[in-house]
Amino acid sequence: MAQSAGPRIVVVGSGMSGVAAAYRLAKTGFQRVRILEATGRSGGRILTSRLGDSVAEMGASYIHGPCEENPVFCLARDYGLLDPMALTDENQAIDCDERPPWIPNWFSSSGQRLSTEDMSPSLGMFNELIDDTFQYEHEKSTSWESLGHFLKSETRRRAAERWTEGDKIPSKLLLCGVSALLKMECFTNAAHTLDELDLPGFSIYKGLKGLDCELPGGYEGLINSLMSELPPDLVSYNRPVRCIHWIDGQNRRNVVEVECDDGERIVADHVIVTVPLGHLKKNHSTLFSPPLPAHKLNSMQRIGFGTSNKIFVEFKSQWWDADCDVIHLVWQDEEEVLDHVSDVHKSWIRKLSTFTVLKDSESPALCGWIAGREAEYMETLPEEELRESLTKMFHTFTGNPAITPKRILRSQWFLNSWSCGSYCHIPIGCTKQDLANMMEPLPAKGSLLPPLQVLFAGDATHPIYYSTVHGALLSGWREADRLISHFSCNKQE
Template sequence: HSLDSQIVIVGCGISGIGAALKLTKHGFRNVRILEATGRSGGRIKTGRMGNNIIEIGANWIHGPSEANPVFCLSRQYGLLDPESLTPENQNIDIGGHPPWVPNWFSSSGRKLTAEQMGPAVELFSELLEECSQFNDKGGEPYSSVGEFLRTEVRQRAADRWRGDSVSCQSLRMSLLSTLHKVECCVSGTHTLDALGLGGYGLYKTLSGLDCTFPRGYEGLIDNLMKELRPGMVSYHRPVRGVHWQKETRKGERSPVMVECEDGERISADHVILTVPLGYLKKHHGTLFSPPLPLHKLHSVQRMGFGTNNKIFVEFDNPWWDEDCEVIYLVWEEESDLADQVSDVERPWIKKLFGFTVLKPTTRYGHVLCGWIAGHESEFMETLPEQDVTRAITNLIRRFTGNPIITPRRVLRSQWFHDPWTCGSYTYAGTGSSLQDIQNLAEPLPLQGEQPLQVLFAGEATHPSFFSTVHGALLTGWREADRLISHYSAPGTFQPTKS
């Protein structure tokens, strides 16, 4: 009977959990999840710093509104603050960039004003908005977001700021360099030169002002896990091989064989693979036999997967304004948007764009979350904790002009060296297009006696919500639906557009 099919899901992140739930609710009896680590949630990971809850991985529900399944589930489980549930909050359309109240500090220890900085912020958001339109318009005047920004910034800044003082113009150029680093964090890339200009507009935002989980993102995972049959997940069970068949003999059962790190071999009719794109990039050569078809492999290579890390810093007293939500650090001598990592002497800490402020203060005390992307972020992961603390302390002393200020505690994430993630999340690399994401999502083999042996879910496979939790969840549901229609109405499966 079709409901007796053996289904193995690799990975117990939100996409794997979503797939398992949908399949078991439909009635499939033999679904199991193999997870490499000792926990569920993957890149949804809530930790502690002292008495505070902190998010090591995913931070916000991006676009919390009716169209967002993560919002709807979290509301159903009672995990959100009342403000995030209001219709007003759901209707705010921020286009991916929340209107946070900023403070700007410069490397000479000065606080900068909105009057000085405002025009640079406006120019940068205007250019990003233009970037997101190339996908619909078609055509890429430049190959990367970085190249487009560099060229346009030079022209427009010279035109617009002609009447302003040289020092003011130069500070604005320095802020543009900081905003470049912000975007590297948002997209999880080393440099905007690696972001495809056409691909940039593939990412779609939903309405709703981004919100957090007062008791931690992992509450969502805990609630979902309670709905799964106990024992369905095997922890500490990394998969090292997926053996599929290009051609099967008629009537042959369980055509896929999953090989675990401990040597165990599990036969299955279908495998849903939810491992991160970073893991696939690194291990596809040994993971698949036969190897991935070339078009699929090329898409794995063209799509980008970079690193974005957080460094949490706790203070006894705030050095930012009471209403401040984000702190930008402006290095005065920096003035271009080029990839500056070629200078090996350049300290890694310069890539940290600044901090977001954990709110409300009544809950968190005075805790900042620093953000750092790219190779410098990957290097930071290799340093002993006290080196990171020292670099952060010196940085804050310099930008505040206060030589004795000392953080109470520092804690950082290390996503690049996480062997089961190998980075943070997906971006559309230069030369990539929607076709690449569709190739990533394409099952193996699509046709033949035994189709749908290996199915692909995970955030990287969502056409417009890659890099997010809601994107990941939707792909888990999509692959479960693919199997459900395979048995109930073969040949009719159409993934929904969103």
């Protein structure tokens, strides 16, 4: 390294990508690394809470694709944070494309329990269509306007061919079942509607083998384990960054300056920005001086970033089957194949179509999944109004007025000014090049200015694992390795 103590490196954000970058640098011998975290904790959108005695993951829930290729799985395994089932070879070999073979219970808005066998055509149709999207992976353009246009149009066409009025289960009910699953797919993509998503772009994301698993003690255990190996003073909490002043050749500074909200200016040779894309979208004009290059800014704006929230509900008694993993709610009065509502204020709760069962809870508890503008509106509701809406919905679907929520807990990622939403997706018009532009350092390669002044990490900067914890971790490692390689080359010269 150029000097005995090494370069001054500031990491903005102490989420998974920031912690991963700092960890990699510190373990490689970089001594002057500092994380500036706007809040009072590390973890970012990893946020483990409690609902009574239950672990409630307000943000990241699963290790998607727990196998040897997934560094999050490997770290969690090495820290002893996983249960034995997740560690089996069989679990790691399952290739389910992040669609676990959950055992479902189905309920209708008429207050009736629906047979799993009767509703299997809805689930089969949905899975078939998702699989069929991959045929468009390498197409530059298609006759379909969007992912939603393909899924909804093909659902109606194939249903007309396969499901007749004489069937035991009315085709309308099965179509409403598909709608429930499409609403859940909105959550998976943090999108208001699948009509926003690019059909070829949907295949940019790559899954890993393995049956998705949770960390029994909570995802925060992984962050805490990593932090325990770092110097205790490496993170400065409650230190929001107001502006990153980088060198563009028009000023006389020869260093990067990180200006904090309290006015302090921290001198750095390199800054790794790991804040969520939602925060970048909202604050880029004041966060960088000079402004971001046009091509990078345009890519940042093209990549989608939406809201997905969870509502945890605890009950006095269990009203679903003992082996049930997931509950689907089917609104029978929906005339079309729908994945969002026309009036968010009046009908937001119709977007809440899927609940997963909290298996390790001593008290019966569910986690509801909701995305889009409906999720954003839900965040604004007074707690009592939220409770009333949920209670009415459970009464409607079960036909049992005695079923009443005992305790409720919700996430509110859209109102969180440090995230401004949940995670990213690929909307219409977005390409792989936009993801590549997101991870390009400042200044551009080949410039005569000091290199690698501002580097970018975070889940929205990974080319194929965006929107995941392992994508965030790998992006942090990538930018740390970029600096490690840079100084290794300079030392050899």
